[in-house]
Amino acid sequence: MEISKVFNNNVAVVLENNEEKIVMGREICFKKKIGDTIEPEIIDKDFYLPNVAVKLPALAVEI
Template sequence: MQIEKILNNNVVQAMDNDVEYIVMGKGLGFQKKVGETVDKEKIEKIFVLENPETEAKWTCVYVDLSDAEMQFF
């Protein structure tokens, strides 16, 4: 699973076998770059993006969350 976009330190947008995901986990995006592999041991939740409209909504939600708010997920 490769990182396509880093939304914050705990959430990344990733691709695996032409399927797009939003992946959550403490420190997943910290000191990472686009194109690097997601550390599967840090993954806590995975969301599958089924259409571009869904992707845009989730991206906006996660970009606006603070690290403290992420603790509730």
């Protein structure tokens, strides 16, 4: 998983299979920067972000 944004030592946004997700874990970003990788073993929680571009056409049809 490649880091795309670091929030602090414990939270980051990563890219995995062209999908963004937020990952949390104790000091997973310590001494890391954008472009570095995070090992899946040290992640405590992960949250997938919905792809707005896919949902937007469906929302337009409903209106």
